[in-house]
Amino acid sequence: MVLGRGNFSRSVAFRWIVSYAVILLIPVALSVIVYSQTREIVEYEIKRASVAMLKQVKYIVDGELRQTENLAAQLTVHPDVRHFLDLKAETGASAYHIYRTEQQLKKMLAANDFLKDIYIYSNALDSVLSGETYASARMFYEMKNQTGTFAYEDWRELMIADHAGQYVQLPVKNKEKKENTPSYIRSFPAQAGSGAAGTLLIPLNAEKIKTMLENIDWVKKGQVFIVDPNGQILFQNSENVEALSATYRKWIGRGTSTFTDTFQGKKSMITIESSDTSGWSYVSVFPVDVFWERARAVRTLNVLGLALCIGIGGLLIYYFARKNYDPVKELVNVFSLRQRQGTSRDLDEYTYIRRNVLETIRERDDMKNRHVRQLRVLQSYYLSRLMKGQTDRNVPLAEAAMTHHLSWTSDRFAVLLFYIDSDEGGTTDLPLSQFIVSNIVKDSVEGRHAIDFTDVDGTLGAVVNVAPGRADCWKDEIEDALAQAYEFITARYKLRFTTVGSDLQTGLDGVHQAFLQALEAQEYRMVLGEDALIWYGNVKPSEGSYFFTVNDEMILLNLLKADEFEKAKGMIDQIVQRAFQRQTPLEMAKCVLLDVATTLIKSIPGPEQAGVAWEEWRPLKRLLSCATKAEFHQELHDIFDKVCGVLRSRQTAHAGAGIGDQVAEFVKENYRDPNLSVSMIGDRFRLTPQYVSRLFREQIGQGLHDFISQTRVEAAKALLQTGASIDDTAARVGFASGHAFIRVFKKYVGITPGKYKALQ
Structure with a gap:
């Protein structure tokens, strides 16, 4: 493409010249603006310097004054x-x-x-x-x-x-x-x-303040006064300064401010800062000429800089415009060799090159996209057939990987199956959900192992090729990657997925075996819950004995009859946890839970058992309808709560109304026994310690433990009045030691046994 002389205005060379000239004019214009605004800038700098210096003085003096006042406060105390x-x-x-x-x-x-x-x-x-x-x-x-x-x-x-x-x-x-x-x-x-x-x-040390003022920058070029609220100068940086007259005292009335006024016949910048600590005012006075000396030098430099900038800039514009246009001209000549029909010769060089480059890139991308789509279809089809065992198993591993562009580096494989569900507001489109999960999981796993995805009968499947030398830790790495992907997908896309995985297999034949293991692990996904990663090696059924024995059944029955409901509930929780261990066959787990439910029903007396347990609850039917571990656990808890309710109602009905009086009489007869306790009383009356203590409080109105202690203390008071020693009294009223006796006696009497004995 060659531009004629009449078309030079459309050339990029012309645009560069104009652009460079505009760029050159920017600093020129800025310099002119800066030059015109020099006065405002100088005045601003005067004010800023004055305020900064005066604040520095105020902060130093105020800080010393605060230390003085703090020292005074310390001296007062x-x-x-x-x-x-x-x-x-x-x-x-x-x-x-x-x-x-x-x-x-x-x-x-x-x-x-x-x-x-x-x-x-x-x-x-x-x-x-x-x-x-x-x-x-x-x-x-x-x-x-x-x-x-x-x-x-x-x-x-x-x-x-x-x-x-x-x-x-x-x-x-x-x-x-x-x-x-x-x-x-x-x-x-x-x-x-x-x-x-x-x-x-x-x-205060006036010489110290004066020395400090003389050492601060800018002070030597002006005057600084520290004035009290009455307008009297307390400190100043020079002795050869006339005292503030009435004209200057009006400055103090303005408060904190900066303004221009005449001082000693010179136009000066006046800055005032007021102290919150002492009420003093800090006044600085600086001649404006000090700053205008620098401003005049700046103006001179601006003019020289403008002239130099325009001269050198013009030469550089011509040089760089010509130098930069040569590569563009060569590119135009290259594309002109393959001039396409319909291409306008009136375009500028960049537009001409861009149009030709975009057409070439578009053709290349179209070919690449078609190739990628075809390759993904072939990869997915091959992986699906490989999992189902329908491919030629005699093909070497390296040849299969090269043919289908799979980055396999070893002969160790595992299969993962993903079951995807969406939360409220999440996507419900299955292909889109599989696309999201597969891409994010792939990004998380790759770098450690190769992973390739395919659709297997509506389920997202993946073949994991374990990297060489990482067979011992591949599961941990896969779990970490899946956990990161799950957290991101759940938060970003409102999707949840459950993963089941196989053990590690060898060779292409092992991919089919790994797929079968993943399908077998799928059964446990429904029982153990959806938010889980289930490995076939953890759920593979093992040979084991039936762990809920007759002895366990007797222990559970005894706990229920003895009113030990919390211990019975803990035993049931342990049985459920053991039943759903991943090595336990599901059939055995369900049988164990049915036996536990039957044992709970057996604890109900016969007359009530038939009517309540079998006709009203129908517990076994409800238990057999459960599908997950959480449902089994909840159903057993419901049965347990109903059984406990029946047993408690019978126990309350059979508890004698006079049990509190019987216990009180028993305590009065046996308080000398050191072994007397709530547990001993429960054994005596064939009741649990908690139950007998509750009945005693309801009927007597006092805790059983307090009643035992008070009975012993009353007996001890009688012995102490007869002159018995403290250790002898403690042993005779049932205390294990003299220290325990003293502590309990003081708790209920308010004084120690020794003081009580001395008062008698």
Whole structure:
């Protein structure tokens, strides 16, 4: 295909040139936009940098303030501090306790360089203790806080006032220089009564905060102030800054914000952050010119970059458009050699190549699909005949696998049969269900063993070719793969399937034998339930004896007659479990269950047996109609419950109304016997321990065990009153040991036998 000069606008070369030019124009346009938006960007960067820096300052200072307040809270409950505050002036201060408290203050002060000092004022002693000195209130004031504007009376009034925890400005001497220092003040609550026991004063280290501000990025190019709620500067990063006038104090009223204003004759960006911890305000002031210096450099670079981008980009557009068009031109020439009738010469190169390639691929795919469909039909037909034993068995294994494109790698085979059912909302189309199950199971099994599926008279069958060297673990691997596939298919497609499998067989002849074994295992699928994987080797009938013997029948009858219904029910569950072991023939299992049902009916007395068991229940007829293990089990439980109901009603009717009085009399006569217990009483009256205990409680209104213990305790009290020893009393009233006697006696009397004896 050759394009003329008039058709160049439809060529891909023209499109490439236009595309490259558009791509080149994108950064050019973006650069112009960035250039036009430089002012907004610079202002945004100014605000962002100011806010970030100021937040950094606020977080650091607020963190130190929180540590200061936490330290103050610890000192209010510190035992040494409390002991110091409790000292009285009239008794004389303890030098040891003062020294010990002073050492504790030194340790706390050394651990926090944000604090300048820690002062504790005691109302009782009218003195101040710090980590360096202990002095009277007057002397401490003269050493630390005396100024012309701050009298001693003002200082002492501040000390004795009640403070919940706040920051104040106090004049502090620093190297013979008077300066106002922010200080945290808090009152110590008194141990008893009203008023405060003293006051805690913690001056902050202003030099530390100033040094911290000077070390933060951007601060050297601007000014940072920390201002109290009254508009007074607490800290600043430079000494050569005029104090905030009334004009600047209006900034504080705006709260947290960023805005532009004039400061010291320069247009500056003002940023304010308010602290939730102390109520302080953090103010930063940065000249806008600092940032515009960088913006001007950016604008210059943008202009140079645009010019360079357009020049170099034009050259690259021409070079790459020409270089990339050469392979396309060669492909067009190749397809032009086999020009098809009806192909337009006005198409662009890509459309022309695409149309020719798609036609070739379509022809190839059609041929491949026809071949695959034919191959699948032949494979399914061959596998079905192989399972039924209808193929030529003399054909070598390798030749059969190659002929039907089967990836068999060994001569060991097994057969699986799948029985598929759908849940509500699942597909009911059998071919579609078989397609879903076969594909997902194949994906799960392949990689370990080869598996091929076919339809065998409406049932999905599979021939598994076990990989060489994996004959010992193939069953476990198949079970894992089927479990994964079952979980996915059930959740995704609402399908359930039961699998039966054969033992491992050898050679092509073994495939037919494996198929017969899978069919034989199918019988157990109905009995053991649908959600199961059943192997022929696990259900293959074995020679075994009839395990429900006459002795077992007598044991079951005795348990029913003795009112041991729970034990009888457990025995029946064990018999059902054993009957449906997979090596037990089904005929034998059904006979055993019929014998169990007959034994249950035998336990009913003769007069009631004929009317109730045979005419009303018809248990054997219902048992013979069961088909699965769950149905057999449930039917036996129903028969058992009905038999227990009849036996309990007879037992209740025959239980004497005066059995409680008889038992009580028996206990009073035999309480000295150490072996006396509920079980012994049940044997005496020919009743089970549970039943005799229940009858006693119903008729007497008290538990039998409690009655025995109280009878013994009453007898013991009489012996103790006569002066008998504890061990002798315990032995005479039927207790096995003195410890048991003491424990039971205290439970019912409330005191030990020894105390009871002493009170008499």
